[in-house]
Amino acid sequence: MSDVEDDIEESSAPLIEHLAELRTRLIRAFVAFIVAMLFCFFFAEPILDFLVEPIAEILRSRGQDPRLIFTAPQEKFFVLFRISVLAGLMLSFPVIANELWRFVAPGLYKNEKGAFLPFIIASPVLFLMGASFAHYVVTPLAMNFFIGFSDIIPSVTELVAGGTGDVADAAGKETTTVFLGSVKESLDITMKFIWAFGLCFQLPVLMTLLGMAGLVSSQGLKDMRKYAVVGILTLAAIITPPDVITQIILFTVVYMLYEVSIQLVAMVEKKREKRLAEDGYYDDEDGHPEDNA
Numbered sequence: 001m002s003d004v005e006d007d008i009e010e011s012s013a014p015l016i017e018h019l020a021e022l023r024t025r026l027i028r029a030f031v032a033f034i035v036a037m038l039f040c041f042f043f044a045e046p047i048l049d050f051l052v053e054p055i056a057e058i059l060r061s062r063g064q065d066p067r068l069i070f071t072a073p074q075e076k077f078f079v080l081f082r083i084s085v086l087a088g089l090m091l092s093f094p095v096i097a098n099e100l101w102r103f104v105a106p107g108l109y110k111n112e113k114g115a116f117l118p119f120i121i122a123s124p125v126l127f128l129m130g131a132s133f134a135h136y137v138v139t140p141l142a143m144n145f146f147i148g149f150s151d152i153i154p155s156v157t158e159l160v161a162g163g164t165g166d167v168a169d170a171a172g173k174e175t176t177t178v179f180l181g182s183v184k185e186s187l188d189i190t191m192k193f194i195w196a197f198g199l200c201f202q203l204p205v206l207m208t209l210l211g212m213a214g215l216v217s218s219q220g221l222k223d224m225r226k227y228a229v230v231g232i233l234t235l236a237a238i239i240t241p242p243d244v245i246t247q248i249i250l251f252t253v254v255y256m257l258y259e260v261s262i263q264l265v266a267m268v269e270k271k272r273e274k275r276l277a278e279d280g281y282y283d284d285e286d287g288h289p290e291d292n293a
Helices: 002-041 044-051 053-061 075-107 110-147 156-162 167-173 183-200 203-212 218-223 225-239 244-278
Strands: none
Touching (some): 002 075, 044 053, 044 075, 053 110, 053 183, 110 183, 110 203, 110 244, 183 225, 183 244, 203 244, 218 225, 225 244
16 A cells, blocks of 8 residues: 555656646746736826727818717716726737746647747737738728718708708708717727737637648648638628728738638648658658558
């Protein structure tokens, strides 16, 4: 019984050490996030101005007041708090990623470390590319469509003038609308675009990792093209507003990323086959695995 108890104690000791290390890493990551969030809270107002600039620019071009309003006393505070949380998460991401990497890396082989490290670097870069594309391209197009939608619908005066009524009588009864943007609602739709495109730009990273794990193949992705088109169109219809231009842009970008993913998975497969051939797992004549039976 003493030998069994010794084995249990020896196996539990490393587990306790790993849990203690994980707790330390998580605490450091959480502290980094809190510090970054508090730091960003002091700059939340300029960040808000940057995020809603596409809306303000459209309003200026239309000759309207570019200011946004808040309809509840606490609305502005919680908007700035949300901005500080998201900005703090992005600012502290290098520290968080470093802590998680230092916890996972000792359990990986050297070739595994070299394989995963580029993806850890590429993931935030691709997210920033997607977020920038959403902020500078997609958001202005969508906001211009929504805010300018009232110009498409004819006014009451125009309707009466086209009929049998008197335009002079209709002019006094005409109802006009003007856009008074809410800070919360405007930020919600802006962040929706940023997160949607930022996550969609992670597709090459996700597919390449799945290809390295052997869960997907380049030929399988090619065979799934028609289903991918339907899925991407559905995703574009759900994420983006009923703006055909924005949906076409999202579909085009995501489908291009899908094609890039196919090429990356094919490169992973070629490297894996080359490594297996060098290790002697493939026959030199037919290129198939050797029969060891």
